[in-house]
Amino acid sequence: MxxxxxxxxxxxxxxxxxxxxxxxxxxxxxxxxxxxxxxxxxxxxxxDNFHHSPDRIYRFVTEWHDEQVDKSSAVPVPVAKAFRSNFTLGEKVGRTVSYERTLITFNDGKEVKKFREENGVAFTEPQYFDILNFPLIKGDKNTVLKQPGQAIITQKLAEKYFGKEDAMGKVIRLDNQVSFTITGILKNLPINTDRKQEIYLSYADFKTYTGGGLEDNWGGVYSGSEAFILLKTGVSKAQAEAALAQLRNKNFKGRDQKVWQFKLQPLNDIHFNAELDGYxxxxxxxxxxxxxxxxxxxxxxxxxxxxxxxxxxxxxxxxxxxxxxxxxxxxxxxxxxxxxxxxxxxxxxxxxxxxxxxxxxxxxxxxxxxxxxxxxxxxxxxxxxxxxxxxxxxxxxxxxxxxxxxxxxxxxxxxxxxGFSLRRVLVVTQFAISQIMIIGSIIVISQLRYSQNTDLGFNKNAIVMFPMPKNDKATVSSMKAQLGEIPGIENVSFCYAPPASGSNSTTGVNYDNRPEPEHWGINMKFADANYLSTFNIKLVAGRNLFASDTTREFLVNETFCRKLGLKPQDVIGKNLAVNGKTSHGPIVGVVKDFYNYSFHTEIAPICIMPAVKNYSNCAVKINMRTAKTTLASIQKTWSSTFPEELYSYNFLSDSIAKFYDQDNILLSLVEAFAAIAIIIGCLGLYGLVSFMAVRKTKEIGVRKVLGANLISVLWLFGKEFTRLLLIAFVIAAPIAWYVMHNYLQDFHYRIHIGPGIFLISIASTFAIAAITVGYRAMLSATTNPVKSLRSE
Known part of the structure; x- marks a missing residue:
């Protein structure tokens, strides 16, 4: 059968x-x-569901409760160490401090090989590997990373660096500063983990690499400083957070005791929490x-x-x-x-x-x-x-x-x-969804175009950024002089980061010698006197910085003044102290607000200050008509100055575009699903018009015998679907507005959803439907009426 x-x-x-x-x-x-x-x-x-006891693994995070609640997936470096020393709630507590785009070099006997590692390295305590399940395939787990100068790398990197040779015992060098001996090989990281570093170094060398400024600094949060805890069986998250509150009260005073809070984030929340850098x-x-x-x-x-x-x-x-x-x-x-x-x-x-x-x-x-x-x-x-x-x-x-x-x-x-009514409902539903997707695509495209074309408050075009591996006074002066002789270079500035950057260092601020710090942080930007002219940042009050190698004076932005409730001219000459009062001096100028991050985030209070030791990048404004020869000359100059380093550069406009990678992914998905929804909707429409054509065969034949022309026959189908598409639009428009209004809330600076977006959506839907309906309707309208009526 x-x-x-x-x-x-x-x-x-x-x-x-x-x-x-x-x-x-x-x-x-x-x-x-x-x-x-x-x-x-x-x-x-x-x-990250492959770790042992995932329900007991947490990450320390920081929250600032003030005018609004701000969060960070990082914590001050000493927090986890203090928790481990003062409380017994954790079975294991491990710290890791990561740095991206680091240089790894080693001598293979013939030459010095250089690799720029985008995911960088992580200075890591041994306990980290007791908490997270990243097994060694070579080396002793009991001794790994316990002594200074030790490193472990993944099997993938071992093959990349040394081929078929055994990587154990090989020496690698980090940023030409600190040497490490490889004492362990990690199994390749699973593809389903948010831990991306493939080089782990002894935490004991962290102070040597950084100079020790972060190790005891409770008042600053470096974004790469993370800490994990494996709670003891029976210990709750609330108990651990209560202990963290005790640490806060012990190490912060005054208003900071209310503003600063440390929490625990469950392991299974890390990948999904957008507020804490979840993907x-x-x-x-x-x-x-x-x-x-x-x-x-x-x-x-x-x-x-x-x-x-x-x-x-x-x-x-x-x-x-x-x-x-x-x-x-x-x-x-x-x-x-x-x-x-x-x-x-x-x-x-x-x-x-x-x-x-x-x-x-x-x-x-x-x-x-x-x-x-x-x-x-x-x-x-x-x-x-x-x-x-x-x-x-x-x-x-x-x-x-x-x-x-x-x-x-x-x-x-x-x-x-x-029944025919059910099919009408289904087609209306299909095209309502299609129109929602079309409206969503238009709005995402419009927001991205707005982000790319709006005045950022600085010039992002034709700016080339490249690293400064050494930033002592002599090297910076020599590099500046050599770059100044290259044709096609219009301006040069040495800085920590460009105006808009993912590397935003935020710290506390004391204004005008007030006894209490302000209850908001300030974004520090280390830069020389050419910063404003290179990036075309406008002054609204005061003057520019004088050339200096150390922090003696500051520029601030308009948002800084608004936070204080003052006019720009009122802050000129007032004293400013930042970074735990280690840097202080008078405010000499106020710059026009510029976006220091993406449009997702509000413009922050900013201070610009000179400090040669923090100039990790060089920004060069070039003439794009001679870009090829200019870039070649820059590379030659840079390589002669830093022969042991690996040269790389990027255009600032490309870096800023990366702020919106997730939005571009969303756009691609919305466009793809909109196209598929439209195709499937058109197939549904074709099914409905086919059904109508069968049902109206004799009616069409009678109309044609009585003299109806082609247009009037086609309108039999057209008026039906015009009604259905208008009903679909009436349903889709408010839903699409609500959904996309919520999407735009993720942007602090965003477009307005105007009527033009909806008109484009309904027009495109009508065009698509007309093609679909028109083809099948034309077949019915041109059928010989004799065939339609012969059974009568």
Whole structure:
């Protein structure tokens, strides 16, 4: 019996190739999206779930409770050490301080090899590896990183540096400052971890590398300073946070005791908490899940629309079968068999599409997702079974209940083949979702364009940034003189970071010798006197800095003045002390506000001050017409000054564009899903117009016999779908406004959602629908009326 069902089903599908093809394409698109979204969601949910006792692992974090609550995934360096020394709540407590884009060099006997490691290095206490499960494949876990000068690297880096040679015992050098002997090889880090450093160094060398300024500094938070704790069994998070409050009260005074707070963040929250630098927000994963579910359901709906539209064409076949003795259940299972064949082909095609698309998805997310076929096979099987019965049941029941006499006489009515109103509702729903996606795409594009084209308060174009490995006075002066002789260079500034940067160092501030520090922090920018002219930052009061090697005076921004409730001219000459009062001097100028980070974040109070020892970068304004020769000359000059270093540079405009990487990923996803939703929606629309065409065949024939022209016949279809699309727009517009309004709240500086966005959406939807409806309507409108009416 089953073999017979399949054989007949295959013949029917071969006879109706267009119907079968459209059904397969719709289901394949929906299921391919389902497979990819399932893979993406399970990939992110698996992050850092492989550690032992993950429910007892926490990360120390910092919160500042003032005018608003600000959070950081880092803590002052001494916090974890003090917690370990004063309390016994933690089974293990481990600190790690990381630095990105570090230089690693070593001598292989013939030459000095140089590698710029983007993920950098981490000075790490041994306890870190007792908390997190990163196993060694070589070396002694009991002694690793316990002595100064020790390093462990991953197997991947060992092969990259030394090939087939044994890396154990090899010596590497960090930034040409400190040497380390490799005493352990780590198993390659799993792809589903947020820990990215592949070089771990003895924490005992941290003070040597940095000069020791952070080790006892409770008042500053370096973004790379993290600490983890494995709580003892039975110890609660609340108990540990109460102990942290005691530490705060002991080490902070006055207002700071209320402002500064230290908390514990669960391990399973790290990947998802956007406020604490998490990569993936769970609300977006849930949104993806429902999008995938919707696409699969709408593909099934399209199948139902197309199948029931074909029902009249099969009425005589059904009538003959019933006369020959077929029972309703036989007809039902016959149609289920047809659906199963279509679904099987769609699953195969979906698998191929998913395989082809996964590398693009990995490139978009900078990830290494892979298909785990054991999990996927279960997902695909369950989905396929649901799709078969969801798609096949209703059309099968419709066919099975045909009255044989009416079927053979072609006297079936609309009631016999299923209601039209349900299809209207489904098409409205499909196009409402499509319009929401279109509106979302337009708004994300507009916000990104706004972020890229709005005046930042400084010049980002034609600025080349490159590192300064040595920043003593003599080296800086020599480099400045040599760069000044290169044609095509218009200006040079030495600084810690450009005006807008991810490396924003924030510290406490004391204004005008007040006894208490202000209850907000200030962003320190170390820079020379050419900083303003190189980046074209405007002064609004006072003067520029005088050339100096040390901090003797300050520039501040307009936001600083507003925080104090003063006018720019009122702060000129007043004393300013920052960084624990280690740097102090008069304010000599106020600069116009500029964006010191992305548009997601409010402009912070800023102070600009000279300090040669902190000039880790050089900013060069170049003439882009001679960029190629100028960049070559810069490289030659730099390499002759720092022959032991590895040269690299980047354009400031490219660095700023990276602030919006996540938004670009979101845009790509929204555009892709919008396109797929539109395609599936169009297939649903085609199913509905096909159904209408079958239902109105004789009406169209009568109208044409009575003299109706082509336009009036086409309008029979057009007026129906114009109504449906307008209803879809009325539903979609407020939902899209609400969703995108919430999205824009993530930007402190954002666009206004105007009516033009909605007009573009409805116009594009009408254009797409007109093409879809027009094709099928034209076929019906140009049919010879003799054929339509001959049964009469």
């Amino acid at each position: 089953i073999k017979n069902y399949i054989k007949i089903a295959w013949r029917n599908l071969k006879r109706n190739k267009a119907y079968a093809s459209i059904s397969v394409i719709g289901l394949a698109l929906g299921m391919a999206c389902g497979i990819l979204i399932f893979t993406l969601v399970t990939y992110h949910l698996s992050f 993936a927000d769970k609300k977006y994963l849930w949104a993806l899940f429902f999008i995938g579910l919707f696409l699969i359901i709408t593909a099934c709906v399209n199948f139902v629309n197309l199948a029931t539209a074909q029902a009249l064409n099969r009425s005589k076949e059904v009538g003959i079968r019933k006369v020959m003795g077929s029972l309703p259940r036989h007809l039902f299972w016959q149609f289920i068999a047809e659906t199963a064949i279509i679904t099987f082909v769609a699953v195969v095609l979906a698998g191929v599409l998913a395989e082809l698309t996964l590398p693009l998805l990995n490139g978009l997310f900078h990830s290494e997702m892979q298909f785990h076929w054991m999990e996927l096979s279960l997902f695909i099987t369950v989905t396929a079974v649901i799709v078969v019965f969801l798609s096949g049941s209703y059309p099968g029941l419709v066919l099975a209940r045909f009255q044989p006499i009416l079927a053979l006489k072609s006297k079936l009515s609309q009631k016999d083949i299923g």
